[in-house]
Amino acid sequence: MLLGEVRTSLLQHSVELSRPAARDLLQLRHGERVVSSTRPNQQVRSAGLLTGVDCKLPTGSRRTVRGVGTVLAQAVLTEGRLLQSSARVRIGERGTGQRRPWGHYLARPGTIEPTGPVADEDLMDGFLGAPSPGWLDLSAIADRLLADVQTRGRLDGRAPLESSRTRLLWTAALGPPAAHFTIENDTLRTLRLTLERVDPVAVAAFCEDLALHDWLLTTLLQLIERSGLGSASGAEPTRVLRPAVNHLLHLWMPGARLTGVLAQAWESLETSPGLTRQWAAAVQRVRDHLASQVSHATELFDRLQKTPLANGVMTQLVNNITELGDHQPAIVGAFTRRELRRLSDLLKELKAGQAAYDGEDQDWLLTLTHSAATAIDAISTAVDIGFWSTELGRRYLDAQRAAVRRGVPVRRIFVLQSSDQRAAERIRRVGCTHRDLGLNVRMVAVRDLPAWVRRPMSDFIVFDHAISYEVQTDQSGSDDSAGPDLMVASTLLVLSEDKVARRRQRFEDLWVIAGPLDGEQPVNGDAPPDGGDTPSGAEPTP
Template identity: 50%
Template sequence: MGEVHTALLQNSGEIQEPVCRQVLGLMAGETVRVSRRPIAHALSPDLLTGVDCRLPSASQARVRAVGTVVSRCAITGGRVAQGSSYVRVERAAVDRRLSWSHYLSRPGVAEVLGKAKAGDLAAGFLDGAPPDCLDLGAISGRFLDLAQSSPLLDRRAPFRIPRTRLRWVTEVGEPSIRFTLHSDQVRTVRIAHPEPFTPALAALCEDLALHDWLLTTLLVLVERAGIGSAPGAQAAAKLAPAVDHLLHLWMPGAHVGESLAPYWESLDRRPGFTRQWRTLEDRVRDQVALNTLTLLSITAQTGRRCQ
């Protein structure tokens, strides 16, 4: 299970690779992983957070778990930042708490002390953690805030947009994926995968969160532009940030393993992420082109009158 927070990087423009490395250098001596193709992507070192608390459960059962949560931050295209945390929940070999050295030797694993049902824990986590339970969202948000507060960022973002939160769970079973919108900012994903959990599944969910945020943000910018009701030049000006900062970032599955690509393909069939993105992208480009043609026409008419 895990949670990903996605937000516009608090900087006026795209940051380059050297700055990305510094912003994401959250742990001294550890390397920031950077890839340039097919799109620039920087990933911080994994950081561990020790936890000893209740797990959320749909039945409200008191389930205690002890272990470590893996967290990391990412910057895509020098423009979008993410904070991500996940943990693999397993049944403990013994029903008592062991020394921290045991749990540190198993990074990203939380051991359940006592009995628990996987489906009950999954449903409880997706519903949102009560105040006294493991809150992966708080951990993800803290690491994202840490990156966003870097003194290397000028905090002059080109537009204001809320961050989104995507909670996810994976279970062993026949391949399937279910994506659900709960509010303007909260989404959940439930994945069944035939093999045991690997970090590649976390990367898939981070990619889903990134593209969900891009689509959500483009929708908001198009709505704010007031196409059809506002003057053409005004609408085009409000759409300019989409052209400058968002449209080139759409590359679903760019950092997802080939074996997990069918999950993205499933979402592209229904609800149709890419189909909706292309429709919005065409609308933005058409509006900008129409405004340009209008300005050229006005300029030409003015020139003829001056002759």
């Protein structure tokens, strides 16, 4: 009779181990032979490790029977990805109550001899039932071996997906061929096997194969449940299920190493509980979902190819996202997701005609300036006085100079809102710098504006007559509107044709009235250019 336990888990490593690396990993004792094979799949098996035991044997009747001998344990790695630890014992001759010298037990590796009479059925019931302290504990031996391999320095500790360990407790005894497999809970399974002939090596391999495929099925079902497949929308189900496709689906090969009566035993398990049927249904569900996502992605890609944005940038974005990998530090992943979400929100807002940013933007201003191809028309109020000495101000000035060099006309009106001569001089100096860089610059004081154009002033820049970049200011208590207490509260991008048209008209009205920096051009007075109440075609600016 045999008693055994198999523990199965995912190797804690980011990639599959090659055959040489796997052999090196399972070289647990110097000089011990590691066995490997490549057909029907790659499998590497460590040499057997012996653990001496002298303890109570588990019995269903709870009667005390001691056993002395050795437990044989091995580590098995399949396809460089799935790691198992397997511990087993053969129940040998029933003794007369006398313990023999250790040499006797060492000559019978993997065998425990009871010191007194005990029935096989009683031992199997006790082993598969609830354990008691001090009883034979194969679980501790298998768990220690598994932990020893998983924590070896050759592994990086980063598994490609989250999974649980499973345990298979099994017994094998002589009798009519039969296999009774039971799922006890989320991680524990039991197997009662009866055979006409019990070969310890072949039976252990059968149980390891069963444990491996049970783990695969259990893990796939857990991933499906965790993904929210059928209830969750968006990319989350695909994100959770993708590792299963990449790392698990190709490992399903039940009974491939079994022959004879053990192959027949596996066939009986395919009838009930029917592992392969359930696996096939789960795999088909995953593949159907991924196929639908691929179809949707193909449709989106086709639509993207037909837009002006299809210049390779979006393809580069997707490639860079995928190449970033799943094993970056958590903060990198969180930062990337937040930036992508921000980009998505920006595109959604632009589609709606207006995008907002709290505070002073650092990117929109420069990107729009570098992208302009037709014209840049800007109004600068008091909020700009200190801006031009900042790093962003200097970069913006360089971007405007580059626009002028590529033939884009840049016009700027500086609006003086106070009568402070020092503020006027500062604005004049800033304006001269702009003029020297090739910008067309004018200046106007609010007090000199005619009544028909004297409305609340705010900064805005119209790019290519199509989009308006606007800032809204907040004054934190200072009466000096040219002072440093005037701050940018928010930034807007406006695409509405009506609103942009009104900004353009507002700029043209001020451009006609404004004079050069030296102040020689006269102001047109309080009457509009055409003698009416408002300029021709002008609309009130909100």
